[in-house]
Amino acid sequence: MDGASSHLWSSVNSGIVLSILAVALNLLWQSLQGLHLQDIFGRYARRHARRLAAIVDPYLTVTLAEYDGGRMRRSQAYKEAQAYLQRATRDARGGVRHLKAEPATKENDDRLVVSMGDNEEVADEFKGATVWWLAYSAPPREENSPFYWGKAARAERRFYRLFFLERDRDLVLAEYLPHVRREGRAAMVKERQRKLFTNISGDSWDADGFYCDSVWSHVVFEHPKTFATLAMDPTKKREIMDDLDAFKNGKDYYKRVGKAWKRGYLLYGPPGTGKSTMIAAMANHLDYDVYDIELTSVRTNTDLRKLFIETTSKSIIVIEDIDCSLDLTGKRKKKKKNKDKDEEENNQNNKDGEKKEDEEEKDDDKSGSSKVTLSGVLNFIDGLWSACGGERIIVFTTNHVEKLDPALIRRGRMDKHIEMSYCCIEAFKFLAKIYLGVDAHPLFDDISALLREVDMTPADVAENLTPKAPGEDADSCLATLVDALRKAKEDALAKKAAKGKGKEAADDDSDDEE
Ligand SMILES: Nc1ncnc2c1ncn2[C@@H]1O[C@H](COP(=O)(O)OP(=O)(O)OP(=O)(O)O)[C@@H](O)[C@H]1O
Numbered sequence: 283m284d285g286a287s288s289h290l291w292s293s294v295n296s297g298i299v300l301s302i303l304a305v306a307l308n309l310l311w312q313s314l315q316g317l318h319l320q321d322i323f324g325r326y327a328r329r330h331a332r333r334l335a336a337i338v339d340p341y342l343t344v345t346l347a348e349y350d351g352g353r354m355r356r357s358q359a360y361k362e363a364q365a366y367l368q369r370a371t372r373d374a375r376g377g378v379r380h381l382k383a384e385p386a387t388k389e390n391d392d393r394l395v396v397s398m399g400d401n402e403e404v405a406d407e408f409k410g411a412t413v414w415w416l417a418y419s420a421p422p423r424e425e426n427s428p429f430y431w432g433k434a435a436r437a438e439r440r441f442y443r444l445f446f447l448e449r450d451r452d453l454v455l456a457e458y459l460p461h462v463r464r465e466g467r468a469a470m471v472k473e474r475q476r477k478l479f480t481n482i483s484g485d486s487w488d489a490d491g492f493y494c495d496s497v498w499s500h501v502v503f504e505h506p507k508t509f510a511t512l513a514m515d516p517t518k519k520r521e522i523m524d525d526l527d528a529f530k531n532g533k534d535y536y537k538r539v540g541k542a543w544k545r546g547y548l549l550y551g552p553p554g555t556g557k558s559t560m561i562a563a564m565a566n567h568l569d570y571d572v573y574d575i576e577l578t579s580v581r582t583n584t585d586l587r588k589l590f591i592e593t594t595s596k597s598i599i600v601i602e603d604i605d606c607s608l609d610l611t612g613k614r615k616k617k618k619k620n621k622d623k624d625e626e627e628n629n630q631n632n633k634d635g636e637k638k639e640d641e642e643e644k645d646d647d648k649s650g651s652s653k654v655t656l657s658g659v660l661n662f663i664d665g666l667w668s669a670c671g672g673e674r675i676i677v678f679t680t681n682h683v684e685k686l687d688p689a690l691i692r693r694g695r696m697d698k699h700i701e702m703s704y705c706c707i708e709a710f711k712f713l714a715k716i717y718l719g720v721d722a723h724p725l726f727d728d729i730s731a732l733l734r735e736v737d738m739t740p741a742d743v744a745e746n747l748t749p750k751a752p753g754e755d756a757d758s759c760l761a762t763l764v765d766a767l768r769k770a771k772e773d774a775l776a777k778k779a780a781k782g783k784g785k786e787a788a789d790d791d792s793d794d795e796e
């Protein structure tokens with residue numbers, strides 16, 4: 283081959299290589315683009331197909347607004363739909379391109395929760411029907427609008443619009459929407475941060491600056507006590523935990539027997555025996571919120587009912603020291619005196635009735651001080667209103683169970699009575715294990731013997747077992763406890779002796795008088 287032809291041959295060769303390369307690059311580029319375009323085209327095609335289909339089979343829409351009318355309160359249905367759609371968005375691979383990310387609600391949780399961005403649409407299937415959800419927002423309200431009130435009004439207003447075909451109307455309204463709410467609620471419960479509510483309300487703006495007209499204010503509930511660290515007789519503890527589990531899983535049972543899904547617990551015992559601690563352990567075990575009612579701050583029975591209505595399910599409603607919060611005996615006795623016997627019996631039979639409650643409330647108003655009455659509390663526990671919502675536990679605590687009106691604590695109202703007693707030997711061993719990490723010690727026998735003779739609360743035992751200075755070990759803490767128990771024994775003996783002397787003196791006096 284001469285020089286000219288070899289040059290020509292090599293140029294043809296490099297031309298072929300270059301062309302192949304260009305074609306390959308072009309193909310790659312097109313396939314990449316094609317994928318993307320197809321995807322975008324698919325989304326628009328889907329949306330337009332839905333709109334075209336609507337010409338022959340019109341679709342209906344349901345709109346959920348984030349805020350309820352002029353009250354500027356976040357709509358529960360919107361929150362549930364949002365939680366439901368967060369999952370649907372996550373699962374709709376490739377369907378939603380613009381996601382919005384917000385921090386998870388739980389503290390110390392680094393995850394971001396993604397939801398549909400504005401004007402995004404997600405399709406969902408339910409029992410053979412297809413529905414579409416569209417997220418959109420509207421600009422903030424005009425400043426001169428009557429609803430321009432609080433931060434919420436100044437924020438963007440967000441909506442979800444559900445599209446569905448007319449032929450699926452019944453299915454969507456009767457089954458799909460309740461399904462969305464149920465699933466959304468379950469997702470919210472799973473993701474939620476548990477709260478401790480109180481009725482001593484602060485301001486009417488929540489943490490996000492949104493107006494809330496709730497009668498409750500709350501903080502995050504993070505109590506460290508669990509049943510694993512609660513000292514009590516192990517059999518009794520197991521029994522309580524089983525009872526709580528049966529309640530939590532008892533939805534069908536309560537429905538079958540026709541009872542409201544709630545349960546009352548009465549915790550009684552001397553101060554420091556762990557009643558409040560038990561409530562925290564119960565809430566942690568069940569993963570429920572806690573509503574702590576300060577009864578002395580509730581003005582009327584109606585306010586008490588309002589408080590109840592505004593509690594959510596999966597919660598423990600607590601009234602601590604019920605004997606101190608309310609005169610539960612005096613009022614009933616006074617009323618009884620003024621009525622004849624028949625009326626009294628009648629009253630007894632209907633003591634939960636609204637009539638009596640109204641009468642008492644009127645009496646209160648006449649006397650100028652509006653207070654919660656016994657019948658208000660009875661109604662609160664098992665009146666008609668108490669059946670709304672379900673899955674609530676009501677806990678009363680008291681140091682003086684004998685002071686409480688029997689009607690208040692009868693089974694059916696307070697279904698389970700739990701005595702929180704002074705520290706027993708099992709409870710002591712449990713505390714020694716937790717506080718000092720010891721299972722056995724030569725001082726255990728002394729301590730056990732002393733605990734049989736002396737009443738000491740778990741709170742006091744725990745305090746004595748807590749090291750007070752660096753380097754203080756199990757030996758010295760147990761020795762401190764022995765000293766404290768001996769002292770308590772001496773004090774008890776001295777008190778008994780003094781009491782005996784006092785009684786003798788009183789007897790002598792009465793003999794002289796005779
Ligand atoms: N059974 C127990 N197991 C472990 N710790 C306990 C127990 N009982 C009490 N304590 C400890 O003692 C302290 C006081 O207990 P708690 O407040 O629960 O008592 P209480 O019965 O509610 O008292 P009061 O009647 O005065 O309200 C708590 O900080 C708790 O850690």
Ligand SMILES: [Mg+2]
Pocket residue numbers: 557558559602679
């Ligand atoms: Mg307490």
